[in-house]
Amino acid sequence: GENVEQHPSTLSVQEGDSAVIKCTYSDSASNYFPWYKQELGKRPQLIIDIRSNVGEKKDQRIAVTLNKTAKHFSLHITETQPEDSAVYFCAATFNQAGTALIFGKGTTLSVSS
């Protein structure tokens, strides 16, 4: 069935370092790949997304790259800050699920100052 694998499950970095989270997906027809950030006790919120016709997208300290051939995409956070500490989820659309978003299991990012 539809599947999104996300690694690592936990990531600890020092303030100012870079953080990278990687995801792979199973459906070659997937065409939309968002990343969500969830702070403790809050709802998931979109931080960046990319479509299948684009290889890379940046928004200030955050970037996402997509390799359609290999079916993987990654989130890159540069110059991390303590407020970046949260759970990050990748997701992909699956046509068999009405193009609903199927999520990875999440990465808990901890940024220490």
Add this chain to the structure above:
Amino acid sequence: DAGITQSPRHKVTETGTPVTLRCHQTENHRYMYWYRQDPGHGLRLIHYSYGVKDTDKGEVSDGYSVSRSKTEDFLLTLESATSSQTSVYFCATGVGGGTEAFFGQGTRLTVV
């Protein structure tokens, strides 16, 4: 944030009882989704709707049913609650397939 309201926000119920969670949106989004969130499992799709009276199953639909009689409301029913259904439930909406999903605040359900 999109106008998405979930009710109740917290509920404790007994095993074997039926439970209905409500999601109400004011954005006129066509698509609505129910997810459950559990430690180590991320967000898993339960059911989704692509229009009034149009619904389909997601990854973990066993023991759940849904209804959508109006664009703005999407109900999730646990027919006979079990302890394995203790979870945080999130409703989400979107303008179309393959677009951003906007999440509600979540409902914490405990089945004892």
